[in-house]
Amino acid sequence: MATIVSPIEPAIAPSLGTAPGALDRHDLTDRDLIDVYRTMLRIRRFEERVKDLFLEARLYGSVHLYIGEEAVATAACKAIGDGDVISSTHRGHGHCIAMGLETGPMMAELMGKVTGYNHGKGGSMHIASLDHGMLGANGIVGAGIPISTGAALGFWIQERPNVALCFFGDGAANQGAFHEGINFAAGLKLPVVFICENNGYAQFQSVKQDLPIEHVATRAISYGIPGVIVQGEDVLDVYGAVKEAVRRARAGDGPTLIEAKTYRFEGHFLGDPEPYRTRAEVAAARATRDPLKLFGAQLQELGVATAEDLQAIHVQIDDEMERAIEFGESSPEPPASVLLTDIFTGADEHGRAS
């Protein structure tokens, strides 16, 4: 007789079911909490200034902003340490900043300058700094999933106690690379944490049209790994979930799929006319789901910072952004002589030993 395998209930996140109560600051000290706020603000201001510069034609190319999603990168990268790595997406500025990349060379890269992290050869969608454990933003949706899985494979082979965090969007969950990468990682119990930033839209299309199920995290069931849903605007919620997933990964228990429900305050790219959603929808999200405002209030509720303390941080960050822009704009263009360098290691553009 045939056996019917029923549709499985979504993996309900503990966090979503938790009643409102006392804030859980986990193991974060006052200094840690302030650092988290500073990083989130640094991402917000960086993106806002990038938007301004783009609209003023002071930088060019394809630019995808992370405004509204700052808590995810910040919390997740706070949960890892030295020697750990991440892979990122086309919406990668926030991940870079959360991994400690400096805003000056980042801004220079967006401007195509020689002082940029990639010497102007990558731009917004390809910032990488292996020294920071940042394996690269990526212009191909879902491509980072096999790559971070491979970094975790490297740690597993070398028996290093490190983990890889893999950021991707809801759109990537429908790529073949998602299935291949997570299935492979789960099979070997590799130390990787898959973090889906579900911001509601895959380019111009609502996730409601793209996903036949409600949650990306439900797909964890088919790989035999935990699936966890967190509110992406709640930095402490994200931190708690990633911290636990990192602990499991380091302990040899394998990957976790975390879905952060978040919201993209800006369009898919700078210049997106946003025909797929209403202004009221965006305004509502900005009013109720702004991670920065929410965390600022939490810090005051915890007694970690006063409104004045936070204001002082805002002044510092605004000043840092001015310096980042100044650094970028005053930096030289790459010379024509570098056009054909860096294609190969130790060889010219023809592959001939140099």
Added chain:
Amino acid sequence: MAVVTMSQALNMALHEEMARDERVFLIGEDIKDSTYGITKGLWDTYGHKRVIGTPISEAAIAGAVLGAASVGLRPVAEFMYMTFMMCAMDQVVNQAAKSKYMFGGKAVLPIVYRTMAGAGRANAAQHTQSLEAWFAHVPGLKIVMPTTPYDAKGLLKTSIRDDNPVIFIENKVQYATTRGEVPSTDYTIPFGQAAIRRAGTDVTIVALQRMNEIALEAADELAEIGIEAEVIDPRTIVPLDLDSIVKSVRKTHRVVIVHEAHERVGFGAELVAQIVQHAFDYLDAPPIRVANPNVPTPFNRTLEELSIPSAAQVVQAVRGLMR
């Protein structure tokens, strides 16, 4: 010096490199039991963390080696058939090939993608295609195509020690049928150095991999009618030893290029362009290609044979040039 098969020569290279450098590991489908014997015995010697069997997930394999190389390892991935690489093209072409340049030169990515191409074993079209030109078109990939067991061992060792993504193409028919002397000692063969397999004065035949064996047969036949062919094996097509080829063409004034890949926009088309550019004034006849006639490889043995360049076709092409 022992006479071994192509498979055994490749196996020797992997054994030696894994023993020499613990950062080298193998990953691919069915590599523990090794369908064609290339990775035979390696799992027993080096264990499950250095000989990693994967699900049938070519994109995961191709991307995983990039990630592993990023954290200091020297992976050797195996794609059982070159046609299977089509399932992994984003990771090979958009990721591995471009990362170094996009990152401003900072990434060092020692990756070998081993795979098997060529026709002649009745695998039909989806398991039979020679796609070296596709990969040669993409900046950032080196393309290696060994012809003899001696070269296969030396070039695979060079590939593993190279700090770039290398597409290492093996020929399915040669695995068991091509034999040659291979020393058990450590040696490497530099990229970008063609081998002159036969010296001659009347025509240059540039032929890749198994087609070089065909070219040598043709050269023997041609010698019987008084035509001395110079047969060149490029061994690597990125980098390409254009100097040796151009030098030969300037001497012989005629050239025939032989490969198993489709003629249209194949490696031969690129080589003809280079030869015309660098040896135009020396040519006594137009350069000619002998290649697959732009057809998916048929299953039927007779039809398949017809789609693969033969010694007779090469002889005919050369005689056409000598008129």
